[in-house]
Structure formats: structure tokens, C-alpha cells
Amino acid sequence: MLVRINTCxxxxxxxxxxxIDTRILTVLLCALVMVFVTGCNMPSxxxxxxxxxxxxxxxxxxxxxxxxxxxxAIRTNMEYAPRFGPIRDRAARxxxxxxxxxxxxxxxxxxxxxxxxxxx
Numbered sequence: 001m002l003v004r005i006n007t008c009x010x011x012x013x014x015x016x017x018x019x020i021d022t023r024i025l026t027v028l029l030c031a032l033v034m035v036f037v038t039g040c041n042m043p044s045x046x047x048x049x050x051x052x053x054x055x056x057x058x059x060x061x062x063x064x065x066x067x068x069x070x071x072x073a074i075r076t077n078m079e080y081a082p083r084f085g086p087i088r089d090r091a092a093r094x095x096x097x098x099x100x101x102x103x104x105x106x107x108x109x110x111x112x113x114x115x116x117x118x119x120x
Contacts, residue, residue, distance in 0.1 A: 038067045044112070047072045053098045057090040064098040066117070071095035071103070082110045091115065 042067055043050065052063035054076075061077040073091035075082075091113035092103040101119035108114050 015016075024086055036083045043072060044114075045076070046070065049052075055098060057094045057097075060087060060090045060094075062091060062094040064094050066099045069101075069117045069119065071099050071115045072100075073115070075111055079110075084108075084110050088113060 042048075043052070047065040047070075048066055050065040050067055052065050052074075053060050055064055059077075060075055060079065060082075062073040062075055064074075065072045073094050075087060077089070079087075087110050088106045088108070091108070092106045092115055095106075095113075095115045095117070096103050099117055099119070101117040103115040104118045105116040106113050
């Protein structure tokens with residue numbers, strides 16, 4: 001006795017399932033990328049809602065926001081493998097130029113730096 005198995009029907013169902021999963025995965029991946037890209041230049045909670053001043057210091061572009069005795073500098077340009085030391089110094093100069101105050105301390109990383117201001 002020969003049993004004929006209709007493999008095409010099974011393949012179509014499996015292909016349809018795989019296609020649905022691939023479409024969902026693609027949509028989720030695109031949404032995830034948009035969330036990360038949107039967050040790249042967003043201020044932290046302490047500085048949200050404040051206007052940013054765009055400034056360039058020695059080839060590094062920053063968006064600087066000032067709130068009372070603190071300033072935040074977000075680096076907005078691409079740089080190959082930047083170290084925080086030189087970026088910290090440039091961010092401090094950008095914060096000083098925008099705020100008109102002396103920057104006494106800077107903490108953060110290559111993308112975002114927060115400085116303490118002495119405006120006295």
C-alpha cells in the first residue's frame with residue numbers, strides 16, 4: 001500500500017507561518033532601531049524641556065542645555081573611537097561658552113557629559 005503525503009500543503013502552511021514571523025520580526029526590529037535613534041540626542045530627565053544651544057569646539061559638535069548650576073553637553077557628531085579625556089575638555093569649554101560660567105567638574109562619557117557650574 002502506498003501512502004501519498006501532500007507535502008505542499010504542509011510546506012505552504014509552514015512557509016506562511018515563517019513569513020508571518022519574519023514580518024513581525026522585521027517590524028519589531030525597525031521599531032527598536034527607531035527608539036534607539038530617537039534617544040540619541042534626547043536630554044536626560046533633569047534637562048528635558050530646556051532649549052539646546054548648538055556649539056562646535058575643536059571639531060566636536062555639542063547640544064548644550066543649562067539648568068541652574070548644571071549643564072549637559074550631548075555630542076552630536078560622529079568621531080572615530082573618541083576617548084573621554086579630550087571630549088570632556090571640549091564639552092567643558094562648550095558648557096562654559098554657553099552658560100558664561102566656570103565649569104568646576106565634568107562627569108559622563110563620550111556621548112553625554114554633565115558639568116557643575118560656578119556662576120558666582
